[in-house]
Amino acid sequence: MKNKLTLAAPWAVVLNLLLLYIAYGITRLAFFLENYSTYDYVLSSPKVWDIFWGGIYFDTSAIAYTNALYILLVLLPCHLKENATWQRICKWFYLIVNGLGLATNLGDAVYFQYTARRTTIAFFSEFGADDKLGSIVALEFLRHWYLVLLFAALMLLLWYCYVTPKARTLPRKRYYIIQTLSLLVAAFLCWAGMRGGFWDNRPIKISTANQFIIRPNDASLILNTPFSLLRTIGKHTYHNPGYYQDPQELEAIYSPIHQPSQMNQNTQITPNTPTKKNVVVIFLESFGREYIGSLNQEMLPGYKGYTPFLDSLMKQAVSFRYTYANGRASVDAMPSALSGLPMFVESFVAASHATNHLGGMAACLDSLGYETAFFHGAPASSLGFQGFTKSTGFQQCYSQEDFEADPRTNGPADSDNWWGIWDEPFLQYFRTKMSDMKQPFMTALFTLSSHHPFHVPAQYKEVFKEEEMPIHKCIRYTDHALQRFFEEASKEPWFKNTVFVMTGDHTNMSNHPEYKSSINQFSTSIIIYDASGDLTPGIRDGIAQQTDILPTILNLIGYDKPYMAFGCDLLNTPAEDTWAINYLDGIYQYCKGNYVLQFDGQQTIGVYALTDYLMRQNLKGKVAEQPQLEREVKAIIQQYMARMIDNRLVP
DSSP, X not given: OOOSOEEOHHHHHHHHHHHHHHHHHXXXXXXXXXXXXXXXGXXXXXXXXXXXXXXXXXHHHHHHHHHHHHHXXXXXXXXXXXXXXXXXXXXXXXXXXXXXXXXXXXXXXXXXXXHSSOOOTHHHHHHTTOTTHHHHHHHHHHHTHHHHHHHHHHHHHHHHHOXXXXXXXXXXXXXXXXXXXXXXXXXXXXXXHHHTSSSOSSOOOGGGGGGGOSSGGGHHHHOOHHHHHHTTTTOOOOOOOOSOSOHHHHHHHOOOEEOHHHHHHHOSSOXXXXXXXXXXXXXXXXXXXXXXXXXXXXXSTTOOBSOHHHHHHGGGSEEEEEEEOSOSSHHHHHXXXXXXXXXXXXXXXXXXXXXSOOOOHHHHHHTTTOEEEEEESSOTTGGGHHHHHHHTTOSEEEOHHHHHHOTTSOGGGGBOSSSSBOHHHHHHHHHHXXXXXXXXXXXXXXXXXXXXTOOOOGGGTTTSOOOSSHHHHHHHHHHHHHHHHHHHHTTSTTGGGEEEEXXXXXXXXXXXXXXXXTTGGGBOOEEEEEXXXXXXXXXXXXXXXXXXXXXXXXXXXXXXXXXXOSSOOTTTSOGGGOEEEEEETTEEEEEETTEEEEEOSSSEEEEEETTOTTOOOOOTTSOTTHHHHXXXXXHHHHHHHHHHHTTOOOO
């Protein structure tokens, strides 16, 4: 088709790049509308224009990165390229590269609902080997057909409005002077656009988005996915911030090393005499605190939730008033709960330092003669779980393949045809395998049915029907599967000698505004049930996080050797000394006492009361505890970074 407009190459490039600003703006609007319930307050925010200009700022960088080669192809000072074939190559390159950029932006409009952040290059390390990913993406195409149509419309916009550079018939000397000068100017502007300005000493990065916003949530609205992907390729994840130059001062403020002397002062168990109780850790996929009725009576009075069995079990168990995940993805929960390592900047399993020596619960209990095993109903390669658990000391790993090969199961008939084995049959397989194990044993299991694409088995479709959100029926199904597991497990000889720990790996879909704030996007649960009845049940005051699970369990069984964990023993630490930390788009959120402090690595950007569930009142500079909270969060960050860099994650 003949183009409607041809201009000199420099002007054609300018107009084609301006066209991309329009397309990027439309995808940002789509991102906003798709996640309107999360960002509805933005329209009335005093920083709405800052968010708008911040978006252009990051779009400029993304457009410069992705179109640098296109600009070179068009402005290259070579008279031999002045022909129709070369221009068609340039146009198709422009369409393909920018089509990919727009597609990732629109895809993140959906994926953001599950991660609360823009996708980075770590995504491909976390999920690249998962053969289920393609089918999930295909399903989302069908569910969000309107975004597919929007993408098609944007590509038509780029196709029909693309300006073809006019062939130059100038004398060669003049041609080369004009083309060379145009290319040099374009290269300088492109360089400045990538960096985020002419005079800045350092290029912009993901965390730069925080200077335009009030809440960390808003960073993803300003960022775009091509920028987030490109700026995280090959980057060193960790660097030592050097807040404290004196190692003794750093250790005095905070140390993640737990010494036997400290443990023996807290625990009532005689040192060097482990109780030899079995330990079972169950990760409940997507079980945010929002779904559990008994944990919401303070925030949402009268709320029933979707977990009747867990609510009944909690009457005999220990749980905590404020509980937070240390990350936003399944791969973050494993290092946190089993090895005491929170997620800072990037998931440990996908980071460049993933080969660091990391201990954990399995390795510690192995030294006491425990038999250890990890269970997940997905294929063995899924999410890198098997590699992580093997590296941290688990003796055995059981997956979908093992389930299907066991003659005691229904084999592939119990597959959900998406992720793996339905929770109910796999939990029964889990029980059976534990009965095969020699006591004492330590096991961990990861459920999977309460996960996108939010299906339940055919026989339960009329039992667990659609509710306010697609995930709710799946939460009810997994809760039912847990009930069946405990009913059968209670008949086993090992049951009364077992401590069960249940935690949601991360949060998921939310329909209450209280759970859309920056900190409550991490609100999950930790439930400790000792079948022997040795623990006094109830919801305890204080703060809990997944990294507390390791020290809590090791102290409970009387483990008497040094180990590392960025957490504390929840059963013996005073409520005022418990704490939690997590990381969201360049912001560290540190909860302790009655407050949550938001720290961007250099300074505090916000302080909120934990009871300010909507995070509406920033108390920065108004609370006496702020300086001490800052000292502590700096020490935690520096300990983490230094130990990660130096491979000092075990004593």
